[in-house]
Amino acid sequence: MNLLITGGLGGMGSELVQALAADSHARVISVSRRALPVDRHLPSNVMHESGPVLDEAFLHDVMHRHAITHVIHAAGARTRECESRPEIAFEANVLATDRVLCAASTAGTVRRFIHLSSAAVYGGKEHAITENEPLSPVGYYAITKAASELAVRYRLSGTSMQAVILRPGFIIGKQTSGSLSDFLRLAAQGQNATLHHPDHFHLHWAPDLARAIIHLLHANLPDQVNVYHPPGRDCSLHELAHLMPEQRKAIQAHHNTTLPQRLDGSKYRRELPTFELTGWPEIMYQLQNSTHPTLPSL
Ligand SMILES: NC(=O)c1ccc[n+]([C@@H]2O[C@H](COP(=O)([O-])OP(=O)(O)OC[C@H]3O[C@@H](n4cnc5c(N)ncnc54)[C@H](OP(=O)(O)O)[C@@H]3O)[C@@H](O)[C@H]2O)c1
Numbered sequence: 072m073n074l075l076i077t078g079g080l081g082g083m084g085s086e087l088v089q090a091l092a093a094d095s096h097a098r099v100i101s102v103s104r105r106a107l108p109v110d111r112h113l114p115s116n117v118m119h120e121s122g123p124v125l126d127e128a129f130l131h132d133v134m135h136r137h138a139i140t141h142v143i144h145a146a147g148a149r150t151r152e153c154e155s156r157p158e159i160a161f162e163a164n165v166l167a168t169d170r171v172l173c174a175a176s177t178a179g180t181v182r183r184f185i186h187l188s189s190a191a192v193y194g195g196k197e198h199a200i201t202e203n204e205p206l207s208p209v210g211y212y213a214i215t216k217a218a219s220e221l222a223v224r225y226r227l228s229g230t231s232m233q234a235v236i237l238r239p240g241f242i243i244g245k246q247t248s249g250s251l252s253d254f255l256r257l258a259a260q261g262q263n264a265t266l267h268h269p270d271h272f273h274l275h276w277a278p279d280l281a282r283a284i285i286h287l288l289h290a291n292l293p294d295q296v297n298v299y300h301p302p303g304r305d306c307s308l309h310e311l312a313h314l315m316p317e318q319r320k321a322i323q324a325h326h327n328t329t330l331p332q333r334l335d336g337s338k339y340r341r342e343l344p345t346f347e348l349t350g351w352p353e354i355m356y357q358l359q360n361s362t363h364p365t366l367p368s369l
Contacts, residue, residue: 076088078124084103087285088101101118154211160212176230242275243358254321258318265321271305279349
């Protein structure tokens, strides 16, 4: 397998690169707009290519040179940036996805495309939702993630590629950033931090998500385009406060209507090999021993 990972220096991209280090059958090409930081050491089966994901010629060249057979598209703009700069949201989430898909379909060697969308495409819902829930995105991040899914469907039609669209809730990991990740990392390290967060939310520990994504590269899939809620757990602020009583006062609910509170993961469990999710004690131990990597600015 020759695997290209876009957003290879991002939180999930880095996690996937680490998780694939042990796979001697995988040659991994990480793509990012940034050069590889000098202090970042890649596993021996991983190469880094820097260039813009919006540049189809660059992507086509990378896919051609490395005879790419699988793509994980993990590049995308963050919620905050999307809301303050909608043009970036359309560029990074819709156009870039479309360009990566175009390059993959013209390369002719790509068999599977895994796309990281988001549960934000459903909008704020209180009930547990399945993948059949109608999309109702609120805000530019969610709107452009929903549009990126349409680009996947549109570009795959008439090709022999198969795709997986994943709709995670919140991802936390040793290398992810964001208010929840940052809070948990600081809390695990005994530092003071505050969290303003929706009361109920669906959470994925990045190494568990990486494991699921790696399964999806090879699993038998029923359809050309397959949508899943990847393995994760419904959580509440009450549960977090129980886990870290000394931070209780620093955890505050804020009403957020733009994300679903509960995701039904039964479709993934029915159709794919499952595994035990990492427990909270191990997650907190891992976060205790992590520092958030600082990427060089563009
Ligand atoms: N983190 C979460 O809680 C969460 C939840 C649901 C879905 N997701 C989705 O999962 C994917 C990976 O998330 P992540 O947490 O790994 O995000 P991340 O750490 O921000 O990494 C995303 C990567 O996307 C690239 N990118 C950002 N803005 C861009 C732009 N304007 N143009 C082109 N590339 C751009 C960056 O790569 P370079 O700067 O290195 O090129 C960045 O490293 C994203 O698509 C995200 O929407 C994340």
